[in-house]
Amino acid sequence: xxxxxxxxxxxxxxxxxxxxxxxxxxxxxxxxxxxxxxxxxxxxxxxxxxxxxxxxxx
Amino acid sequence: xxxxxxxxxxxxxxxxxxxxxxxxxxxxxxxxxxxxxxxxxxxxxxxxxxxxxxxxxxxxxxxxxxxxxxxxxxxxxxxxxxxxxxxxxxxxxxxxxxxxxxxxxxxxxxxxxxxxxxxxxxxxxxxxxxxxxxxxxxxxxxxxxxxxxxxxxxxxxxxxxxxxxxxxxxxxxxxxxxxxxxxxxxxxxxxxxxxxxxxxxxxxxxxxxxxxxxxxxxxxxxxxxxxxxxxxxxxxxxxxxxxxxxxxxxxxxxxxxx
Numbered sequence: 001x002x003x004x005x006x007x008x009x010x011x012x013x014x015x016x017x018x019x020x021x022x023x024x025x026x027x028x029x030x031x032x033x034x035x036x037x038x039x040x041x042x043x044x045x046x047x048x049x050x051x052x053x054x055x056x057x058x
Numbered sequence: 059x060x061x062x063x064x065x066x067x068x069x070x071x072x073x074x075x076x077x078x079x080x081x082x083x084x085x086x087x088x089x090x091x092x093x094x095x096x097x098x099x100x101x102x103x104x105x106x107x108x109x110x111x112x113x114x115x116x117x118x119x120x121x122x123x124x125x126x127x128x129x130x131x132x133x134x135x136x137x138x139x140x141x142x143x144x145x146x147x148x149x150x151x152x153x154x155x156x157x158x159x160x161x162x163x164x165x166x167x168x169x170x171x172x173x174x175x176x177x178x179x180x181x182x183x184x185x186x187x188x189x190x191x192x193x194x195x196x197x198x199x200x201x202x203x204x205x206x207x208x209x210x211x212x213x214x215x216x217x218x219x220x221x222x223x224x225x226x227x228x229x230x231x232x233x234x235x236x237x238x239x240x241x242x243x244x245x246x247x248x249x250x251x252x253x254x255x256x257x258x259x260x261x262x263x264x265x266x267x268x269x270x271x272x273x274x275x276x277x278x279x280x281x282x283x284x285x286x287x288x289x290x291x292x293x294x295x296x297x298x299x300x301x302x303x304x305x306x307x308x309x310x311x312x313x314x315x316x
Binding site: 042045049 | 281
């Protein structure tokens with residue numbers, strides 16, 4: 001595929017978009033994983049949300 | 059119709075229900091976004107012909123235009139969410155606004171950078187102080203300002219309300235961006251897809267553009283749902299940490315009295 005005389009600009013554009021979008025998804029996955037781990041650790045220590053505590057008391 | 063919409067809004071207003079619903083939807087939306095972007099890339103690189111004026115640099119438009127549309131669309135979502143927080147005090151409105159802002163900043167950045175990389179070979183300059191480019195740069199700074207304002211205050215409720223007010227004030231920028239090419243004499247070309255009288259682009263270039271735009275939009279929806287889920291989890295971690303600290307403090311003071 002011949003991208004013509006401005007191939008470098010086209011490739012750079014797509015590369016930057018790919019890096020930013022993959023970076024966003026990676027950040028979101030890692031952030032979610034970090035919060036879920038913190039939440040699990042708190043719940044393992046017996047700290048529960050009111051609604052969860054009420055559910056387990058029933 | 060309105061009652062159905064209200065029922066849906068009320069049903070997902072509960073964060074726990076939102077987490078469950080979004081967990082079901084996320085793989086489908088993310089998967090469809092991936093398929094559309096892959097198909098759009100195939101069309102862009104193996105089907106779309108070079109433009110008679112731009113040559114192969116028209117390929118940059120397939121990522122520049124969706125990024126620019128999202129930059130504005132996400133800001134509209136931030137403003138609607140801010141309105142929902144200030145007027146209806148919807149429990150997820152602030153979560154939605156906070157989650158969307160960094161994504162909006164990212165897509166605005168992509169619109170600016172890909173536009174600059176298109177501008178150099180086509181206009182002979184990466185940047186010109188043209189009304190469209192300058193107003194989009196201001197939008198980028200507005201997104202950064204919203205993030206800075208929110209993170210500068212410890213009181214999260216107050217930060218949410220102040221950010222929402224700034225977001226609503228900033229909505230005046232959207233019509234300025236949209237109509238800047240009509241109101242001022244700009245180097246940036248006028249609208250060629252979203253215009254009265256229909257698109258002025260040939261279908262061989264319009265179809266890949268619309269497929270990429272749909273893929274980008276769905277990718278944003280998936281990322282927004284992920285960011286909202288993360289924000290709900292972050293708030294729960296914070297609330298439980300505070301509950302643990304106060305419980306420990308109470309048991310310590312009871313032990314000291316005993």
